[in-house]
Amino acid sequence: MTTAIITVGTIDTVDPTRYFVKHGENMRAAVKGYLDEVTTLAAVPVIEKYRGVLAAADLFTKSTTFWVIEPIRLDLGYGSQVHP
Numbered sequence: 001m002t003t004a005i006i007t008v009g010t011i012d013t014v015d016p017t018r019y020f021v022k023h024g025e026n027m028r029a030a031v032k033g034y035l036d037e038v039t040t041l042a043a044v045p046v047i048e049k050y051r052g053v054l055a056a057a058d059l060f061t062k063s064t065t066f067w068v069i070e071p072i073r074l075d076l077g078y079g080s081q082v083h084p
Helices: 002-013 017-023 027-050 057-075
Strands: none
Touching (some): 027 057
């Protein structure tokens, strides 16, 4: 539950606009930059809490956090808008 609260809070605090401005028409780069920032910010509290307690917490937490964020992000309606 705590991870979900941290993740939702993180998603709401990151404004993706700067990534879309920076990368222009390169949507993949913009979305990657945005998701990388959200993932990093959500992983930081977990890494800080478990560094030195859980082996390799600082190595694997970020990639695991990304996979926790994805279903939460999509369930909350933060999915990408794709137009055919």
